[in-house]
Amino acid sequence: MIADVTDLTSQLVAALKNLDSLQSKQIMKTIENEHTDPYPVIEQILIQSLEQIGLEWEEGTAALSQVYMSGIIVESLITQHFKEARSHHPQDKKIGIVTLADQHTLGKKLVSMMLFAQGYQISDLGQGLTPEQIALAVSEQGIDILLVSSLMLPAALQVKKIKILTWGFYKNYCGWSSLPFESTLVERGWR
Ligand code: B12
Numbered sequence: 001m002i003a004d005v006t007d008l009t010s011q012l013v014a015a016l017k018n019l020d021s022l023q024s025k026q027i028m029k030t031i032e033n034e035h036t037d038p039y040p041v042i043e044q045i046l047i048q049s050l051e052q053i054g055l056e057w058e059e060g061t062a063a064l065s066q067v068y069m070s071g072i073i074v075e076s077l078i079t080q081h082f083k084e085a086r087s088h089h090p091q092d093k094k095i096g097i098v099t100l101a102d103q104h105t106l107g108k109k110l111v112s113m114m115l116f117a118q119g120y121q122i123s124d125l126g127q128g129l130t131p132e133q134i135a136l137a138v139s140e141q142g143i144d145i146l147l148v149s150s151l152m153l154p155a156a157l158q159v160k161k162i163k164i165l166t167w168g169f170y171k172n173y174c175g176w177s178s179l180p181f182e183s184t185l186v187e188r189g190w191r
Helices: 005-017 022-036 036-059 064-081 106-117 131-140 159-165 182-187
Strands: 095-100 122-129 145-149 172-178
Touching: 005 036, 005 064, 005 131, 022 036, 036 064, 036 106, 064 106, 064 182, 095 106, 095 131, 106 145, 106 159, 122 131, 131 145, 131 159, 145 159
Parallel strands: 095 122, 095 145, 145 172
Antiparallel strands: none
């Protein structure tokens, strides 16, 4: 019988909170064995687990160290499970990814690895960069498509500045924020 996503999420939350990387790996293996296309399931379970632990931290039932260590374990899970490209996508555009004024790197890592698994080559421009540093990297590295990741509001609001700084020579952005007030960001210039 295929294990239920909610069930697997609870198991992963428990393993992460116990800092049990072996059990976390085992859960990923179960998903890989049971699903022909495991990536969407892995993505869903990793995100839900981290959000759950984040919520427990807000409620005072998890420690910040558990949130932090969960991030470290999840980063290594992502690297291990998305390490092989299934195919090589013919690519004439250079794609770059960056976190804008933000050290939340797991979304960037997951997006990069998923694109890589689909055969795309992605240049990682770095983390916590300012709009000025991003504009410079875009022009120096000849990036055609820029993927911007940002989870914090003050950071997300700076995306408009990247557009202004690169105006005229650069037009392809794909920004993302999983902020709850995302709709107001659109009004404020995000995307
Ligand atoms: C794990 C975590 C951390 C870890 C980060 C570890 C790491 N290496 O990334 C640690 C403990 C270090 C951390 C630190 C902090 N955090 Co924190 N953290 C989280 C938490 C619990 C989970 C975020 C996460 O990694 N999710 C899993 C990843 C895989 O999901 P994701 O990033 O959303 O990415 C997915 C999508 O969004 C999308 N995506 C993401 N990027 C992109 C880009 C493109 C182009 C596309 C197409 C898609 C896409 O695809 C991804 C895969 O599906 C959230 C809570 C939450 N509900 O999100 C808080 C949260 C993001 N953190 C928060 C805060 C405030 C902080 C700190 C300031 C805490 C502090 N007081 O020190 C610091 C700041 C760090 C910094 N300077 O940037 C707040 C942000 C509030 C806000 N919105 O302004 C949140 C929302 C918690 C909260 N409710 O208060 N954090």
